Amino acid sequence: MTTHRYIRANSVERALNIIGDRWSLLILRDSFLGVRRFQDWQRRLAIPRQRLADRLKKLVAHRVLRKVRYVEKPPRYEYRLTAMGRDLYTVALMIRRWEDRWLTDRRQRWVWLFHSTCGRHMDPRCVCGRCGAEVIATQTRFEDGPGAGRERAPGRVQRRSEASPMGAANPQFFIELATEVLADRWTYMVIGCAFLGIRRFDAMRRELAIATNILADRLSRLVDDGLLKRLPARDRAGVYDYVLTEKGKDFFPVVVALMTWGDRWLAGDKGPPLILYHQPCGRRLVPRFVCDRCGGDLRPQEVSYRLVVAHQAPIAAGAGPIATPDGIEADRH
Ligand SMILES: [Zn+2]
Numbered sequence: 001m002t003t004h005r006y007i008r009a010n011s012v013e014r015a016l017n018i019i020g021d022r023w024s025l026l027i028l029r030d031s032f033l034g035v036r037r038f039q040d041w042q043r044r045l046a047i048p049r050q051r052l053a054d055r056l057k058k059l060v061a062h063r064v065l066r067k068v069r070y071v072e073k074p075p076r077y078e079y080r081l082t083a084m085g086r087d088l089y090t091v092a093l094m095i096r097r098w099e100d101r102w103l104t105d106r107r108q109r110w111v112w113l114f115h116s117t118c119g120r121h122m123d124p125r126c127v128c129g130r131c132g133a134e135v136i137a138t139q140t141r142f143e144d145g146p147g148a149g150r151e152r153a154p155g156r157v158q159r160r161s162e163a164s165p166m167g168a169a170n171p172q173f174f175i176e177l178a179t180e181v182l183a184d185r186w187t188y189m190v191i192g193c194a195f196l197g198i199r200r201f202d203a204m205r206r207e208l209a210i211a212t213n214i215l216a217d218r219l220s221r222l223v224d225d226g227l228l229k230r231l232p233a234r235d236r237a238g239v240y241d242y243v244l245t246e247k248g249k250d251f252f253p254v255v256v257a258l259m260t261w262g263d264r265w266l267a268g269d270k271g272p273p274l275i276l277y278h279q280p281c282g283r284r285l286v287p288r289f290v291c292d293r294c295g296g297d298l299r300p301q302e303v304s305y306r307l308v309v310a311h312q313a314p315i316a317a318g319a320g321p322i323a324t325p326d327g328i329e330a331d332r333h
C-alpha cells in the first residue's frame with residue numbers, strides 16, 4: 001500500500017507542479033523569447049525529443065501553452081503561450097532580476113532590460129500595489145486564506161539527478177541557480193519553510209514530512225549556495241537555526257510572483273491558501289511588478305532587452321521585445 005505525504009496547501013507548490021522542472025522552465029523561457037516550434041526548442045536546448053514532447057504535452061494539458069495548427073497541409077503545429085502562460089512573465093522577470101543581482105560575479109554577459117513606455121534602462125521591481133513600497137521578505141506576514149488546509153503532495157518528487165541541460169542556448173537569460181532552486185522540489189520546499197519562518201531542522205522535517213538525509217542534503221546545498229546560513233540556536237546548545245541570508249531573502253519576489261500566479265490560476269473555488277500582508281501599510285499584499293524608473297507595470301510587449309558583454313558597450317540599440325502576445329522572435333545576438 002502506498003502512503004502519501006500531506007503538505008500545507010500552497011499556490012507556489014501548485015505552480016511548481018506545472019512549471020517547476022528544469023526543462024519546463026527553459027521551454028517557457030524560450031517561449032518568452034518567441035520560440036514556438038518543436039524543432040526550435042530541440043535545437044536551442046539540445047533536449048531529447050521524447051522529453052520535449054512530454055513537457056509540451058504537460059504544459060498544454062495545464063493550459064500554459066496551446067497547440068495551434070499553422071499549416072493545414074501537411075499539418076504543422078506550433079505552441080503559443082495562453083493568457084495563463086503569458087501571465088508567467090512576472091515570474092520570468094523576477095527570476096532574471098534575482099540572477100542579475102546575485103550572480104553577476106560569474107558572468108561575462110548579462111541582459112539589460114528597457115521599458116519602452118519610459119524609454120529607460122530599468123530593473124524590474126516587486127512593489128506593494130497599495131502603498132508602492134518595495135516588497136521585502138522581512139516586511140510581510142502571512143495568514144491562512146480561505147483555501148488553507150493540507151493536501152496530498154505529488155507522488156513523485158523530481159530527483160536532482162535528472163539530466164541537466166547546462167550549456168543550453170542563451171544561458172545568460174535566466175537559468176542557473178534560480179532554476180536549480182525551483183527545479184528541485186525539495187530545495188524549493190526547504191527555502192519555502194525559511195520564508196514561513198521555520199528555522200529548525202526538526203520543525204522543517206515535520207512540516208515537509210521529508211526524510212532526514214534529504215533535508216540535510218538540501219540544507220547544506222542552500223548554505224553552500226549562499227541562500228541560507230547556519231547559526232547556533234540561542235536557546236539550546238548543540239542546535240542550529242537555518243536563516244535566510246540577504247541573497248536568500250531577496251529571492252522572495254520570485255516566490256511572490258509564483259504565488260500570485262498560482263492564486264490567480266490554480267486556487268479554484270476555495271480561494272488562496274495563504275494570504276500575505278504588507279506590514280509597512282498593514283494591508284493585504286497585492287503585488288505589482290513595475291519598472292524601477294517610472295513605476296509603470298511591466299508588460300511583455302513593452303519590455304525589450306539588450307545583451308551586454310563585459311568591457312563593451314551595449315550591443316546594438318533597438319533590440320526587440322522579449323516577447324509579445326504573439327511571440328515575435330526577438331532573440332538577437
Ligand atoms: Zn504596502
Ligand SMILES: [Zn+2]
Nearest residue numbers: 115118291294
Ligand atoms: Zn519605465
